[in-house]
Amino acid sequence: MPTERAVNPVTGGSLLADRAYEEMKGAVLANRLRPGDSLSVPALAVQMGISRSPVREAVQRLIHDGLATHVPHRGAVVATVDLEDVRQLYTVREALEGLAARLATERLDATKVAELRALLEEHERLVASGYDEKRHIEMDMAYHRLIREVAGNTHLSAALENIHGKAHLALHSLWRSPEAARLAVEEHRRVFAAMTAGDAEAAERAAGEHIRRLRIRLSQAVAAGPEPRPDRSTVRPLPEEAAPES
């Protein structure tokens, strides 16, 4: 008995399944739900006050995205990414980001250059003025997103977006570092330079190099000592950002 039904503005925007998906995905990417946490369809349905159908759909999408795995009779669990996964993920990402940078270089126009520069400079200011994990990640993602948008290849974008999601998940459980943020921006700057110089080959190399270095730094950090990860397996209420109880 839903108190009120979300209206469907034709282009499925606020369908329950979508909202459930977005909410859960957000929780996973924001590390509010951690690898190993169980995703019980019935429990989540009750929590969100909706039926199991849309929740089931959302969970299946998460699984399809590689953000969760399906454990036969124990509900789905948030995916656990190990170091090998990360290596593989970044190997693919290296090739794809390189390609994106090359394509983007060939399609760059003044408007996009300005947007890229603005993003980059804001990111540089951010990193220079202390370390804000959340903001850094946002800026980083925005930068890469803009590049693949400029590249203008639907299928490349889709593939990259998948990789990004999983990579993001990996970062959460394995690593975080202020120093890395600085290096990331520096490397972004290098890709930007090659792109605005119109050198597609160099842009491709720089972008690939950026991801490769990311992978190496990540491996080293993990080898040195992985983040402690408290193991929990029970369902908790989705930790809200700040939720007035209704």
Next chain:
Amino acid sequence: MPTERAVNPVTGGSLLADRAYEEMKGAVLANRLRPGDSLSVPALAVQMGISRSPVREAVQRLIHDGLATHVPHRGAVVATVDLEDVRQLYTVREALEGLAARLATERLDATKVAELRALLEEHERLVASGYDEKRHIEMDMAYHRLIREVAGNTHLSAALENIHGKAHLALHSLWRSPEAARLAVEEHRRVFAAMTAGDAEAAERAAGEHIRRLRIRLSQAVAAGPEPRPDRSTVRPLPEEAAPES
């Protein structure tokens, strides 16, 4: 009231949703369902003698795979791929197949070399002895599949598999050619040579080149005169391979 229920051997093998998905995917890839054909959930459910739930799930997976698109209140339709899609698809595929070839080269062992050689030679025999569209496509897919299997990168495989599906769909609606089959095998042979020589860089280049040439040949063929494609939009019974009515 299903006459009999498919048993679930834990590792979801013969679930109704899976079977529906496989059946529909097969129909699309085999061109029995063509771009533009409508996929009505209720109709398909009746056809297969199951309820709408698993069918709905299957259709959503197809959409997620890019093999179908969602038209708001008219049911889903088999995706239509135009030339631009193909170009984009093959651009990405070029990078990924190249990467796969490089990785595979680094992990090759005697067993895999033998398997590759066997596949290749069978393919050469096939092409030399006339043209069998179906068999050619099978061999081609098997070859690429084996390479990405040897490459041993889960996420790369997943990405490539997606691309493959859509590319396959594109080939059906746009193109077929005996000459192309010959060239494909020849280029496969070149990749194989580089791989067995242990030259990962050359393998990557050869694989990329293979896909790039494919893309070019495809574009030219389409420009010269696309295959006639009868437009149909009604739901027909899934054309069975050879179906005794029950």
Next chain:
DNA sequence: CGACCCTATGTTGCATGCAATGTTTCGGGC
């Protein structure tokens, strides 16, 4: 003859019931 409204039809997304199946736990026997 054309524009318009109104109904019939088809699709969609959600809720819910249910049987099969696997897991976990708890109690009893050794």
Next chain:
DNA sequence: GCCCGAAACATTGCATGCAACATAGGGTCG
């Protein structure tokens, strides 16, 4: 105290009902 069996429990996948909504088609009125 430990092992084994059984029942309670949770999850799963499928079937089905249903109300909202959109489109198409036809009949009517101007």
